[in-house]
Amino acid sequence: MHPSPLLAELITALQFLPGIGPKSAQRIAFHLLEQQRDKALRLSDVLRLAAERIGHCARCRTFCEEEICQLCRNPNRDGSVVCVVENPLDVAAIEQAADFRGRYFVLMGRLSPIDGMTPASIGIPLLEQRLREGEVAELIVATGTTMEGEATAHYLREIAAEHGVRATRIAHGVPIGGELEFVDSSTLSRALASRHEY
Amino acid sequence: MHPSPLLAELITALQFLPGIGPKSAQRIAFHLLEQQRDKALRLSDVLRLAAERIGHCARCRTFCEEEICQLCRNPNRDGSVVCVVENPLDVAAIEQAADFRGRYFVLMGRLSPIDGMTPASIGIPLLEQRLREGEVAELIVATGTTMEGEATAHYLREIAAEHGVRATRIAHGVPIGGELEFVDSSTLSRALASRHEY
Numbered sequence: 001m002h003p004s005p006l007l008a009e010l011i012t013a014l015q016f017l018p019g020i021g022p023k024s025a026q027r028i029a030f031h032l033l034e035q036q037r038d039k040a041l042r043l044s045d046v047l048r049l050a051a052e053r054i055g056h057c058a059r060c061r062t063f064c065e066e067e068i069c070q071l072c073r074n075p076n077r078d079g080s081v082v083c084v085v086e087n088p089l090d091v092a093a094i095e096q097a098a099d100f101r102g103r104y105f106v107l108m109g110r111l112s113p114i115d116g117m118t119p120a121s122i123g124i125p126l127l128e129q130r131l132r133e134g135e136v137a138e139l140i141v142a143t144g145t146t147m148e149g150e151a152t153a154h155y156l157r158e159i160a161a162e163h164g165v166r167a168t169r170i171a172h173g174v175p176i177g178g179e180l181e182f183v184d185s186s187t188l189s190r191a192l193a194s195r196h197e198y
Numbered sequence: 199m200h201p202s203p204l205l206a207e208l209i210t211a212l213q214f215l216p217g218i219g220p221k222s223a224q225r226i227a228f229h230l231l232e233q234q235r236d237k238a239l240r241l242s243d244v245l246r247l248a249a250e251r252i253g254h255c256a257r258c259r260t261f262c263e264e265e266i267c268q269l270c271r272n273p274n275r276d277g278s279v280v281c282v283v284e285n286p287l288d289v290a291a292i293e294q295a296a297d298f299r300g301r302y303f304v305l306m307g308r309l310s311p312i313d314g315m316t317p318a319s320i321g322i323p324l325l326e327q328r329l330r331e332g333e334v335a336e337l338i339v340a341t342g343t344t345m346e347g348e349a350t351a352h353y354l355r356e357i358a359a360e361h362g363v364r365a366t367r368i369a370h371g372v373p374i375g376g377e378l379e380f381v382d383s384s385t386l387s388r389a390l391a392s393r394h395e396y
Contacts, residue, residue: 004262006248007286013244016237018229024217030287031216032245033252033261034306039214040249046211047242050204050227051235063231064202088205089228108232 007033059130061123062088062106071104078102080137082130084156086110086144094142102140105130110143110152122152124159131163142170145190205231257328259321260286260304269302276300280328281338282354284308284347288340300338303328308341308350320350322357329361340368343388 007029014025032040056062057069064070071077071091081102085091091104107122119125130136139160143149153169160167173191174183183191205227212223230238254260255267262268269275269289279300283289289302305320317323328334337358341347351367358365371389372381381389 004252004260004264004267006244006252006263007261010244010248013237013241016230016234016241017226019222019226026287026290028215028217029248030261030285032214033248034285036214037249039211040245043211043214044242044245044249046204046208047230047238047245050208050231051238051242054202054204054231062202063205063228065204066202069202087228087232089224092224 056108057106059126060104060106061108061126062091062104076101079135081140082136082138083140083142084127085142086149086152090142102138107143107152110146110148111155112148117148119155124155128159128163131160131165136165138166138168140168140170145172254306255304257324258302258304259306259324260289260302274299277333278335279338280334280336281340282325283340284342284350292340300336305341305350308344308346309353310346315346317353322353325354326357326361329358329363334363336364336366338366338368343370 010029011022011025014020014028015022020028050065053065054063055065057064057067057072059068059072062069062071078101082105083094083100083102084105084107085094086107086109088106088108091106094100094104105123105127109117109122111117111119111122131139139156141153141156143152143156157167157169171194172187173194174180174187180188208227209220209223212218212226213220215223218226248263251263252261253263255262255265255270257266257270260267260269276299280303281292281298281300282303282305283292284305284307286304286306289304292298292302303321303325307315307320309315309317309320329337337354339351339354341350341354355365355367369392370385371392372378372385378386
């Protein structure tokens with residue numbers, strides 16, 4: 001029992017955050033109350049704003065509080081290359097790598113009929129509309145390597161072919177700086193199968 | 199760059215939480231937006247309430263949104279035994295161990311003149327007032343074993359002596375279930391020095 005019901009409530013609410021268990025929640029709550037009340041209030045405000053206002057970009061489906069996201073509005077990005085990813089975290093990861101100058105399409109999931117994820121729920125109609133516009137010359141398929149990710153990749157390749165758009169798949173293999181002995185066997189067999197002239 | 203400034207702000211604000219770095223903050227933000235908007239709103243509300251309303255118990259100084267905390271108001275606790283701890287997390291830890299039925303006094307810190315932590319800032323006047331009331335027969339000193347924690351413990355022993363109150367110190371030694379070979383050397387020497395008849 002905590003001597004303060006409100007504190008107990010805060011500790012419970014902090015456990016809504018993924019990866020935060022009871023012990024961490026308690027530590028976080030006390031830390032905020034001891035030293036960071038202003039930051040707790042700031043976080044409270046931003047959380048509310050974000051939960052209420054952030055929707056999806058009408059063009060690429062990523063998280064965005066405006067009609068069209070900043071990436072889609074940026075005139076310096078190359079609209080002829082569109083990279084299709086599963087979720088906004090993938091966009092962030094690719095943007096951090098920093099040398100991709102094309103545009104994105106975010107599926108917000110992957111095909112998985114068992115979980116009710118149909119082509120419509122991953123935004124395929126919107127993607128097809130974009131392909132019909134004629135600007136897109138290459139569709140980079142960057143879905144994951146799970147079974148559903150690969151199934152989605154195959155599906156995207158067919159969609160691209162239907163619209164006469166070139167489809168490419170990001171390379172999978174041994175990570176840069178990775179020691180062969182520590183690489184898992186499925187990555188290694190993929191790396192061997194995808195070997196190229198050197 | 200994130201395509202949404204509000205999302206970038208949320209990721210920054212989540213990093214106010216101790217132990218949450220940029221990667222975790224990003225993961226948490228996306229998780230909340232994807233699946234848990236209602237929980238994000240709930241957390242926002244509780245955070246604001248807690249930061250605005252939680253103060254300190256006028257009797258034991260622990261975190262509490264009322265004048266006097268639930269532990270201090272509980273008539274079933276034994277007011278003759280008062281356990282002095284450094285912070286509210288210690289109260290929670292002792293309460294979880296569940297067999298202490300006395301009351302608490304929370305220093306909200308420890309003596310450390312260099313950091314400006316004087317007897318007044320750890321609530322000694324309030325503690326002395328409580329000792330003068332005459333109900334307290336035993337003061338259990340449960341401050342930490344850091345240099346400051348020990349200095350605070352010595353100071354509390356003197357305060358108790360001045361008021362004719364018995365002071366005790368919680369035992370330090372090998373943890374229950376702990377293998378000797380894994381116990382650090384200062385704990386081991388303390389355990390040896392504090393050996394008792396058996």
